[in-house]
Amino acid sequence: MNDYYKQDKKKKLKGRLTNVLIFLLVFLILILSYILYEKTQVTESNLSQQNVTIERTTQTIDEVQEKNRAVTEMISEVNDSVVGISKVKNSGSSIFSDDNITSLGLGTGLIVGENGYILTNAHVSGEKYSRCYVTLVDGKTYDGSVVWSNTDIDMAIVKINQKNLKVAILGNSDDIKVGETVYAIGNPIGYEFQRTVTSGIISAVNRTIKFEEDEAETYMEDLIQTDATINPGNSGGPLVNADGQVIGINGVKIKSAEGISFAIPINSVKAVIESFNTNGKFDEATLGVFAFDKSVLGYINENLQFSEGIYVARVNTKSAAADAGLKKGDIILTIDGNKLERMCDLRCYIYTKKPGDTVTLKIQRNNREMEIEATLKRK
Numbered sequence: 001m002n003d004y005y006k007q008d009k010k011k012k013l014k015g016r017l018t019n020v021l022i023f024l025l026v027f028l029i030l031i032l033s034y035i036l037y038e039k040t041q042v043t044e045s046n047l048s049q050q051n052v053t054i055e056r057t058t059q060t061i062d063e064v065q066e067k068n069r070a071v072t073e074m075i076s077e078v079n080d081s082v083v084g085i086s087k088v089k090n091s092g093s094s095i096f097s098d099d100n101i102t103s104l105g106l107g108t109g110l111i112v113g114e115n116g117y118i119l120t121n122a123h124v125s126g127e128k129y130s131r132c133y134v135t136l137v138d139g140k141t142y143d144g145s146v147v148w149s150n151t152d153i154d155m156a157i158v159k160i161n162q163k164n165l166k167v168a169i170l171g172n173s174d175d176i177k178v179g180e181t182v183y184a185i186g187n188p189i190g191y192e193f194q195r196t197v198t199s200g201i202i203s204a205v206n207r208t209i210k211f212e213e214d215e216a217e218t219y220m221e222d223l224i225q226t227d228a229t230i231n232p233g234n235s236g237g238p239l240v241n242a243d244g245q246v247i248g249i250n251g252v253k254i255k256s257a258e259g260i261s262f263a264i265p266i267n268s269v270k271a272v273i274e275s276f277n278t279n280g281k282f283d284e285a286t287l288g289v290f291a292f293d294k295s296v297l298g299y300i301n302e303n304l305q306f307s308e309g310i311y312v313a314r315v316n317t318k319s320a321a322a323d324a325g326l327k328k329g330d331i332i333l334t335i336d337g338n339k340l341e342r343m344c345d346l347r348c349y350i351y352t353k354k355p356g357d358t359v360t361l362k363i364q365r366n367n368r369e370m371e372i373e374a375t376l377k378r379k
Helices: 002-079 266-279 294-300 320-324 343-351
Strands: 082-086 107-113 117-120 131-135 141-150 155-159 181-186 196-213 216-226 238-241 246-253 261-265 289-292 310-315 331-335 358-365 368-375
Touching (some): 117 266, 216 343
Antiparallel strands (some): 082 107, 107 117, 141 155, 238 246, 289 310
């Protein structure tokens, strides 16, 4: 009886142990399965993240390459409108020759009219009615005649007898922003380096700089400052934005400082260009004043202060301004209701008028405002 009881007890104990072992085995299998599953998920997640990173890197490289292609194509388009200008024909304008850029009168120009109108600096082309030589992108050189020149803003238009030329696209220089990427194109040293491209940013706008020439002080206002490299032969070449639009004409470099160059805003001559392209001429009207904006007064007289308008520094004798009674020291606030903040504002507006047109000026004299009318004369 006792033996039977003992055997039965052993059987029950053995069954319990078996059940416990089976339970532990199942439990271990479940734990191992869970760990393997988690590792698989982590691996798949890492692979997915790596794939996303690779895709993003590929997209970034593609975007950079696409941007570079776009810039290259844009520069190529503008280059077709860039010309070389020289005062000496077949000058052999080598940087290794004894002649230098100044004596040869080398510079750059920009095609702004398909019938042969070239925009450049006045100091490159010379005064009105003078002659120069224009070399197009195909290497052919043509006689050029200066049909318009303004030394106050150092701009000129040259005419050559050619048609169907590639015209540059002009932008809006009033819309430019500091920090915007720009490209300068020109012939910096000589024709071996024609159409050299440099890049930079717009460092500042509406700059005024002072020159001393022939023992006299002169000023250039409303300039675009850039750190794009500009050398003497670049004068007259375009300053281009990222869209391939010309926003300025390169003209000035400060010799005493590196990385500081200036361009003349393209808006200052748009009316002149349009007149030549539409009428084949520009009948220039003039008011006959020389005025400064607020940015220039610090050079002249620190005690002169005003909040708006432009300060009349000189009234030419027998001019429209003199006939209308305008005086030195007057501040011109508006012209035909248009506010004036810069001399460029007045000049650009006058360029849209013709000799004989009458304009209304609101001026401030001795802290009193008044209106006067002036009939523009031919320059």
